[in-house]
Amino acid sequence: MAYKQGGILGLEKALKAQTVNTIELNSGLQISGVLDTYLSKEVACLHEPTFVRLRGPAQLCIKGSQIQGHGTHYHFQGFSSPLGLLRNEAKCLSIMDSQDLLRLGLVIGYRAHLEFASGIELIGTVTKITRGKGKIILISFESCTVRQNENILFQPDWGIFDLAVGHTITSIFGGPADRVHYNHLDDFVAKRVRPRKIPSQKLKEFELYQFIRQFRSRADSTSDPHTQLEKLIDSYFTNFSSNWLAGVELLELSVALNSKKNCQHLEEKLMESKNQKPEVQQCITEGIRLAHQVPCLLGKNGS
Structure with a gap:
């Protein structure tokens, strides 16, 4: 099969083909196998895949290289995982830092409860967090249950559950990602198609998160971190003040730099944002509490 296309259109082609294909996520994670089924739902006005299940043998890769311990012998029965953003989270789990993981309870040895926007x-219970090319690509759990309402998608007695981290499918192409290790040496040709266009405002939000991440990792070696933080906060108030998660991250940095004026302004804005759903109010309250109680380690990028 010769195509390279993402999203639901790519999934439909793979489902009809019933051959070995590779699903590539925005995190860079590649999942190879025969697509058995998928779920989808309208999330944030976009119809997106929310769950995929592949029949075995399956393989997990990054940049065309099989991830150690995640070959066809381990995933001989197949592979399945939810996809998409977490509820009330504006950025993908793949680019979250150590503070985000702590806030979400994603700590090795601890019990976590994740709810997706879908x-x-x-x-x-978190057992391992796997990174590849600077991003989180897999989170492994034991004693794990995955469900959508009454529909059980994974249950504890099935063993370790590996969560594929990524909120969009960027491409699907014929054949396994690492053909040598998959023992599948047929020649596959992928025809590239234009990727889905991301709204400009969403791209700007991604840029803001990237700037915040860079500042967090370099603030201890920056000559004037207070001025740089002021610029980030000005950009936030001008363009992204409705994004409470970015506000919480900037509050963490302001607390770390002991910038009381910025702390006051950001907290006032976040308190205004609490006039939303109860679950959002709870997240904002917890975010403000953690910003003051959990030290923000400047110079650490969390990856």
């Missing part, structure tokens, strides 16, 4: 819930 409504899928995951409850399990």
